[in-house]
Amino acid sequence: MRESVAIVVVLYKAELSLFHKDLLKNGNITLIVVDNTPGRDLDLRADRLVYIPLGDNLGIATAQNEGIGQARESGCDYVIFFDQDSVIPEGYANRMVEEYKRINGLVPNLFLLGPTVTNGRTKEVYKSTIHRDVWAAEDFILRREIISSGSCVALRKIEEVGLNDDYLFIDYVDFELCWRANNKGFVNGLTTNIKLIHYVGQQEYRIFNQLVIISAPIRYYYQVRNYLWLIRRCYVPMQWKINRAIKLIVFPISFPFKVRCWREIYVQMFRGVKDGLLDKRYGKSRSGNGVI
Template sequence: MIGATVILYKPDMGTTQNLLEAVFQQVDVLSIVDNSPSPTELSLDKANLHYHHFPNNIGIAAAHNIGLQDLRSSGCDYGMLLDQDSTIDDDFAFRLSSLLVASKVEKRPLVAIGPRIICSFSEKTVKPRVQREVLVYDDIVCVTQIISSGMMIDLSKLDVIGYKDETLFIDGVDHEWCWRAKKQHLMVAIADKVEMIHRLGDSRSKFAGITYKVGSPVRLYYQFRNVLLLSRRGYVPWYWKTRNLCVLPIRFFANGLLQDRKLERIKFMLCGLWDGLCKRNGAFSDNW
């Protein structure tokens, strides 16, 4: 059985409804975790549908965990994670799950697989600047980490790896889980011929010829804090630590001086740096 978990937060229901309908046709069980202030009105058959509403926003990691627990308790073998702003093809779940099944038959230590990401802003395939491809098996490209949206997980391996780290709340949650899987000698991969359109960030901006993602001010708190928190962990790759620590000053400058709501952004970045140094985790509202 295949299940899916979709996380909602103040969704644009035009796009999100299309995603939910597409997912509902491809899986046996659908779990929706809604972090929006008000419940989202859904036009879906209630059969095999789990809906949870958390008006106080429990974070992406806790939302994923609730959804994954729903899928496991419903007897699913594989679980797919999706954000509300992703767009998938009609055979998306089948193609990803087939690759996981084939890997299990061939006794490859593959725990999760995701698609090639096409950025909805540039309409181009996202190519990480630093991450290298580790190994290639036919249509499977093993890598060090993949994003959570579009990720198909072998649910039986959660007992070995564990669930998502809820202390991070958001930002870095997907990568941290992948690195923890690698620590257990399990691999994550990209399906080379499966693509998914996904919205990365709220908008785009350019500085010194480099285009970068722009998110809401509060996301800066988690981004800055979690870099400091994750950089202390031994299983986090050195290339990730080096790159993210080195670009923190540049990101502070770009977000503090080149974007709107400058003082608000600076406040969240400073709070994130302070809490990262003090090893505080959880939601921003818990600490400030």
């Protein structure tokens, strides 16, 4: 008998794509759609589809936490997370769960398993410039942190690690969850057997072979503010603190020469510095703090 799987998709000013609707063809899958679009309540009705309109943009952390809560109520065994812009291959969910079970049999302290992520624009596999591949098992590469899109986790393990920290709202939410899992004795990683096409940011270019991903200006507010919050936490890796500080200082120097909206980005970064130092929040959430 196949395990029950919840797929949590977060929408923000986007429609539910055919890629997501096709997931309902599998009888063991419950599709949970959490809508962060302000003032919207779509008429989404189908067997095994749960639509949760939040009525406002409460952030990716709160939206995923709501989806996890619904997965619990639905009696699901596993949760898979998707962004609205992910291109989901046919049969992805059940293949990912089977891969999770296989690797978990070899690595019992597995927490979050992600696919090999391919850049939707360049078709290249995203590779870390600071992490060397460490193989913990066949076809499984350890990663200190992975992005949430396409990732799979056993619901029982979320009970041990906790929900997303929704004070962070959006940026580094998935990384913080991975670090907290590491701190509790779990590991995260990627399978090379499953691939997922993903689109990140609005623009890309390279500086000295370092990939620079340009996001919407408001994202730089959260990146800077959340960085200043996270560097105070003892379980956040020192290597990440140093590497991220360098990127937040060095990369923006190139923005006036490469990015059209560089002035707005600078304004948002300044706001992020101010609110990060003052512990001020910008952005709503439902539960306050998802850490349980």
